[in-house]
Amino acid sequence: MQDISSRLEQELNSPRMRTRRKFRALKDTVAQRAIALGGWSVIVAITLIFFYLLYEVMPLFKSASIKQESSFVLQQPAGASTVLTMFTEEQNEVAALLTDSGELLFINALNGAPLSQQQIALDGAHISSFKIKTPGDDTLLLGLNNGKVVAVATTFKVQFDADGQRLGVTPNVVQLFNGQSIQLDPEHRALHYVTEQSSAEGKLLAGLVGDGQVVMTLLRQRTNPITGKVQESLEPINFASNTAYQRILIAPDHHYMFALRNNGRLDVYDTRNLNEIELLHTLPLVEPGQQVTQMIFQLAQQSLLVGDSQGQITQYFMVRDAHNQQQLTKIRTLQLGDAPIEILEAEQRRKGFVAIDSNGRVGVFNTTAEKKAIDEPLLQGKPLLAALAPRASMLLVQDGQGTFQRYAIDNPHPETSLKSLWGKVWYEGYSEPEYTWQSSSASNEFEPKFSLTPLAFGTLKAAFYAMLLSVPLAVCGAMYTAYFMAPAVRRKIKPVIELMEALPTVILGFFAGLFLAPFMETHLPGVFAVLLIIPLGIVSFAFAWAQLPARIRDLVPEGWHVVILIPLVVALGGLSFSLSQPLELAFFNGDMRNWLSNDLGIDFDQRNAMVVGFAMGFGVIPTIYSIAEDALFGVPKSLSHGSLALGATPWQTLVKVVLPTASPGIFSAVMIGMGRAVGETMIVLMATGNTPIMNANIFEGMRTLAANIAVEMGESALGSSHYRILFLAALVLFLFTFVVNTLADLVRQRLRKKYSTL
Template sequence: MARRRRRRYLADGAARWMVRAGGGGVVVALTLIFVYLFSEVLPMLRGADVEPVAGYSVAPRFDGEVAGMMLERYDELGMRYSRSGTLSYFSLASGEVLQRVELDVPDGTEVTTVAMAEPRARRVAYGLSDGTALVVDHEIRLDFEGEQRRVLPDPQFPLGEDPLVIDPQGRPLVALAVQKAGEDTGIAAQTDDGRLLLVRFRTRTSFLTGETEVSRQAWTLPELEGRLDLLELTANLWTLIGADRSGRLLYFDISDPASAVLRDEARAVEGGEQLTALRMLNGTFSWIIGTSEGRLSQWFLVRDENQDAGDNVFRLTRVRDFEQHPGAITRIQPEYTRKGFAAVDDSGALGLHYGTSARTMFLESISDAPLVSVGISPVDDKLVVESADGRLSVHDVRNNHPEASLKALWGKVWYEGRGGPDYVWQASSGADSFEPKFSLVPLTIGTIKAALFAMLFATPLAIAGAIYTAYFMAPRLRGYVKPTIEVMEALPTVILGFLAGLWLAPFIENHIPAVFTVLIGLPAAFLGMAWAFSRLPRAIRLRIPPGWEAVILIPVIALVVWGLVQLSPLIEIWFFDGSMRQWFTDIGITYDQRNALVVGIAMGFAVIPTIFSIAEDAVFTVPRHLTQGSLALGATPWQTVTRVVLLTASPGIFSAVMIGFGRAVGETMIVLMATGNSPVVNFNIFEGMRTLSANIAVELPETAVGSTHYRILFLAGLVLFALTFLVNTIAELVRQRLRARYSSL
């Protein structure tokens, strides 16, 4: 006996420690999962770092006042344009000038204005005092000696080295804009006598001779009062934006240059503030305005949808503002592939900003002298800055995730080309100028929507089935039913998703009335069958053993469902002019074939076994003395169920529902195959959705490791983890309270 007690004591102790170790292991595993997810998300929360790596004097190396600076993608060469008409290629590491290109400025003329196309075009135009212009591209070429790569200057003159006629009258050009559009080059200019001109040059290269021919088309745009100091063209050459120092902003529709129209005019600054800088962002859909007070704002064209007040045209719209600089903005330089930009001011401060997220990643003073120019690497990891005291400095930049911010992820954002702020998830596109849209709101709403409709379908069926099986059903029949439903849990969800997407969704689309008639017809059929059964002779009723009544309903269910499905086309003809789907459209309800209704039914079947099994065990394990005492005191079986059994089993039933909800929230394959994966923000049961889990499954294999998109997908996983953890924690607290409350029964 003593040995037996010691053995039992050791076994109890070992079991106790194993349970503790298992529980502790679960906690450690959850903590490690959280830490890993957060470690992938953390880099998005950091700002930008700018570190100086080289600096040298401008005077002995370069000629003239700087007009603009560019960098090439390998971060070895810089290109500096001077206002005197010189292009200098120089080494970023040493400042050594590798090649100096003197533009062919005719004798007796001078450079009056300089314009730069969007950075990807690598094209710059010089406006001259005789009404002509010079266009040059700061190209590079690669040379390999063995395994050694060398980046060499390769300046190009796409329209020839001779000056191009912009104004046939020969008046000086005082404002200039240039843009590359495929094989075309558009140049807009204003002359000193106020005329606004648009010239389009097209190059054609002979396949046989290799000679390039340049054709010219010119138009005179509507007359203006006053002089414009800044001009910008869009990449499709459909829009011209002009501005003057006083802050007047103009929008010209030049999609048909022969009938160009001044569409809109706005004030970009207030009071005595002056407009000092204007540049298009990547893609040329929006532009940034800088002022003498250091303010930066983003503008783009928004369609006027008010038919009564307007004529449905695009209007100049101020969309967002950025953190204010301490000095007047002197230069704005957009990034090559993103919607970000760098800005410098006359106090020596450098700012790195991003349009979509409205983030200011970096804003610090890096020079005691005013900054006059800035250039950014095409891969956004290096920039070069020139100050008014003749110093040029090179900086390393770490600015990897400017697209992400709390507002961009969880708030409404006004994206380019849209009529107003909205929640949008659209992570990729075929265009280089695409603006990524990373709102997690549609995905979170979609996750809740899918889980909600699945639970609305599964919870009543599972709990009602559990109560009947555990309390009313015959033991022998329960022995068949309970294992059968539990085996359903082993059915792969990919099979359920496959059936839902390829069979159930088209079936429901073709029999929409049947969905509603079944909801009414089945309960009515059950009541009718119960009434008919009660009217049968007692001898016949007694032939059916207690607890086997549900078997009678199986053929009733099959017959009623089949009949209502067959009746569905007739209902559509009688009440909905032949098509209930078209009727939904006519009354303004969107109907998608793969929608929340399909997901609710398919995911409901996946969740029912989980809820049923736990709830049935909770009901079945209610102590017998409680039910027998209730019946002995005169309560009916139904009163015993509702007032004793359910109260006692409520903690277990609640746990079953919460576990089922957690299963529905994390479900991937069903929602992936049966929803259409449309990231919409609504709870329309006839529209689809995109969930967090499905979005991760679809996009994570295709995204670049370490990119903003990649880390936001990990953030989506962290949100999903936190959501399920929060729901389960609340569920456990509620379960404990219910258990404590009804433990005295």
């Protein structure tokens, strides 16, 4: 024995064995460090993804800022004239000033240096009123003291030399109405207020004369098809009301006219038929004792912005009421301060505006987000004039001393707030506040709607219906495969099901959208019959099988019953769809879809949540099945054998012993499957109508966060609000997955600890 021990010791301590042990230790160290490096790499990669998403999202919630860039006084002789109004072009280089003598002065918007001037022909009259250029309208309308109106259109063009070098911005002034003035008031009274609106019929001109009487005329404009000249004709409009007004605004296509009384009440007229102008209703804009100080249109001229003597700015627009009648409705109120609002300037490309009160306090607001982005006391005292640049990046203000102050505004994402992203918002044209995602339109006056709520809801809806199908089938299939199926059959079935996971989801989406959706639409009764007939058929077959003599049942070896069940399920499925048409004729008058829509009032889309449930459930089943089956099969056989030895039935052993022991793994399988369903893109994209709606109806589609990112990321402008909100959607998905997986791991650990003593 001593010789044997001595030889073994010598063999173990031989140079060859020592070399092998050193090499093995080196391999263990390398493997350990490689695995650690891989794990840390995953953690670092996920962390970097999180911080990159955060980096792209944070500018959405960055505070806006305003700072003074310059200050100047108009040079003589321009300084000798009174400036009535001013406006700027989108490059923020040139400002246009209209003086009381009818001159349009173009100056450098940074230092006030004169550039050029243009005299507007006034036919010896004087300017008594003017209509400020509104968003989307370049017309400057002037009312004269002889009852006439003159209109000019001012455009700005960037000039380049022959070498392509930028020369600057050149203004161009064109006098409208064929260079003539239009007699608006037949009695030649001075126009104290003037406005206009274009329509298919022509241009509707309106003004206030005397103590506030309305005068109107329609300027019809027709183009001669032969000469190409524009022929104009005037049609005076009889406005029967004798009510005195201080302001009037006309909606696009002259559908409505809003007339403000001196007492702060607003009359709303239906002016679609100019021969029969009808007063629709009257509503108070301010409380008794207060005054309306400003009233302007917002972008698209659908909303009224009303400033009052209490520092409030209120938004109104037409809303269809319960009687299907249009009613001017108060939507929201924003507060600047306590002083009267002196100036309101609407943005030309967004639903924002600038308000300045009599104390020189400046506020920048966005109505959709109900957000006050900027609130700064910039001026000393009451402002005289203000002009907001078309891109809302520059504000030019004339203070009470006649000095012009130029301010730079940095407010790139005013339409984003927690309310606009997650809450109900009342948009123009809607009858009530809603959750809406609609990021683009063919119209420049469109208001983007960025509510993530319907997208998050659609994500959960799609995942819910997918899990509703996949979890029972996958878990029950895993239970049968791991515990009841013969090993020889298991070795063939399990790889086949796991191979399904390699099927590209784009193929599943393509199949679901082009075949499954129309098939399910035409076989709706059969789809629901499958859910009833197959379970009942399997239970009935099992009961009948149990009644057969033992010698017949023994013909099928233990664990091979799946060989019988597969053709049975196929046969029951075929029977269900063969009964689809008879069931539809018997119970639904031959058209189940029409019965759902007309009799039950349930909307039906061909590509709906039910299609997604079947297609995405089919895609998730292999993931849940594989992990759950491994967990069940990994339960020590000693536990199940001990339970059987103590007299428990196989089913009791499965429920009381195997399932609790494998529950952490099963729970992990379900959570991983849910993560797969939440993040799925192509199936949802191709198998649904891709409509972002808030509806749990199984017969309607949805849009998920992942699908929305895939559809719209290529269309979004780099750095825009739309672009960053898509990154916010990705961040929401990331955080949702992270939180769910963290909670799932905590639950799994508790389950493992609870059942570790079995």
